[in-house]
Amino acid sequence: MTDTTSESANSRTTSRRSLLAMGGAGLVVGAAAAGGAVAVTRSGDEPQPVADTGGAVAFHGAHQAGIATGVQDRLHFAAFDVKTDDRDEFVQLLKDWTKAAARMTEGRVIGDGAYGGLPEAPPDDTGEALGLKPSRLTLTIGFGPSLFEKFGLADKRPEALVDLPKFPGDNLDKARSDGDLCIQACADDPQIAVHAIRNLARIGFGKVAVRWSQLGFGKTSSTTPDAQTPRNLFGFKDGTRNIAGTEREALDQHVWAGAGDGPAWMTGGSYLVARRIRMNIETWDRTSLSEQEDVFGRDKGEGAPVGKAKEHDAVFLKALKPTSHVRLAHPDSNGGIRILRRGYSFTDGTDGLGRLDAGLFFLAYQRDVRKGFIPLQRSLSRHDALNEYIQHVGSAVFAVPPGVRDSGDWWGRALFSKEA
């Protein structure tokens, strides 16, 4: 599960443009590089070095990329509803999507004929990523509870994929919640992430329809100096105790579904909780610094826990107010619960009252939602002082299957096989 296969790829110097100039031939990635080479690592391993935004993240592997992968700068997340009741047609879509996703991840156009052999055909690829680098694009699929009511999948639904309970303070908008399936696109270039979702939606036309979508921006290694936790829109460092993609033991213990955890088709997969958390920016901004620091349990400048000097100093929980976010979210306050957070900030313009529609699009991966997000959020939703300034307005949960093993495999193959 942790084999690393590095291969020389020409992703640094070969853009979609030059691939195109090669005549749209099928298998040019891996060809001799004209200049510097970038290692393509199998997904599920260490995060990629991120200084070179041209880098490609491998699509194939034991786990889907986009979970343990080092967080990219930008997100386009889409939830879809299935519109076909034809199982074969849906399976074909999953195969087509997988093929397109693999190509886009490598920085290639979709379809062998696009702009090459068949100029009169409707374009296989919408083209706005031509000339751009792979930008560490990852595409990660998940299956929502409602999918298992279709296609005779009812007995395949994992027990760990529970419907989330209603938490105190939830104010969920159905139009921004749920979905039969989801695709998370992450990349260092927003145009690459948007291009990927848009082309997958286009390929799915008539079979699936976008239910809701969310763009997000992060502040990761390309924008934040090394080893600093990015700041959220409240100006605080949050998520200092996140599981890193390099913590293999923690990943196996807290993130990846194990062989005995549930149905075999989910082994090596994970469970994703997505929550759109609106942050009441204007209210927060009129709160005093000391109140803000009490709410989080950290100082704002350095991010150190109360009574400590540095961000990564161990937290002395009893020094923090019982309602402080850091204390309530700490594993020691939650029987050791850890989740892998991969959230992004969002700013979606202005609401009808002239306030920023901004916040955190929270994405958390875990081995079992019942032992991860649910108990954590039960505690936070009841006690966290931060609740005065935030509101959960969207919610969804998905079973994220394991990785696509090779070019003959496809998203959801084990789920849709007769024997699994």
Place this chain on the structure above:
Amino acid sequence: MTDTTSESANSRTTSRRSLLAMGGAGLVVGAAAAGGAVAVTRSGDEPQPVADTGGAVAFHGAHQAGIATGVQDRLHFAAFDVKTDDRDEFVQLLKDWTKAAARMTEGRVIGDGAYGGLPEAPPDDTGEALGLKPSRLTLTIGFGPSLFEKFGLADKRPEALVDLPKFPGDNLDKARSDGDLCIQACADDPQIAVHAIRNLARIGFGKVAVRWSQLGFGKTSSTTPDAQTPRNLFGFKDGTRNIAGTEREALDQHVWAGAGDGPAWMTGGSYLVARRIRMNIETWDRTSLSEQEDVFGRDKGEGAPVGKAKEHDAVFLKALKPTSHVRLAHPDSNGGIRILRRGYSFTDGTDGLGRLDAGLFFLAYQRDVRKGFIPLQRSLSRHDALNEYIQHVGSAVFAVPPGVRDSGDWWGRALFSKEA
């Protein structure tokens, strides 16, 4: 007007964080750099070198930065309505904004005491940009027609600041149109642009309110190989004939308001037209490649005009269909009209029908709206084949005053002075 004052600044190596560590002292930019130095150039001159996203763009100069400045990757644009009828209070806001804008542009926190001397005061700065680089932030203010109905400014309104006529096909949403004033924030890091608008809105609380706002992403030098025009969301290169920030004669002829053009307070300023152009992505994506290329009058892969080999080859207008976008928008079809376009792509999630709410947030600067956007759009709105796939859904126009000369000057000083 074209003096260049380069000074050694430590923007590459000194982040907001280390400035903070210097104790929030007043004038640290320009201090000795610990490592490589980045030239800070007066605004209104050549675009900055853009490889280093840590670079700071000078705030002071003959023209406001953010017009001729090399286009940054990200946009946060906000239109505000004035809520106070107290002229002195509004003038004080403009002064406060100017001071904050200058500091943020340099990558510094707002307020000398923030996180430094006055920990119990409400934060002067919301803090989410702490530790981030200046990221070529520019902040550009504009005054809308409705502002001139307030504060006794009626006789100061420039004739060139006309209300835009209704064009064929316009489907304008009032909630995304107009505004007493606007601020355009551009930066290579979205968190920097969002932080700037949010803090200016915070400073303006009670005096102004955000009327509408728009986020955008571009594809500029950091994401697009040199000398290639970025692609729009239809996958085409558009804007090949744009005025570059280095074309001083063209800027003087087409962009900057001259001394005899109108009121003295606008000399060195410009006029901004902002249009939210929704692109019907799904319809476009089901159109054949040949139809798409006919609509634009370019080939999709290279971006060359019909009958030519390369993107920058001269257009032979008669080879293009009379309804093609390139032909209609070409200066030779419009009596030599040129505008400086600075638009950004946007994707604002999904509309109620599952379609991407995506398109182009068109921003164009010109010397006189009556001789720039209006005649151009009169022609395009009537004849452009592209109109089948796009719709203008938001619109605003602003007078953009000249640059802030020095630390004693402020946004709009000449407009609000008794003698101007």
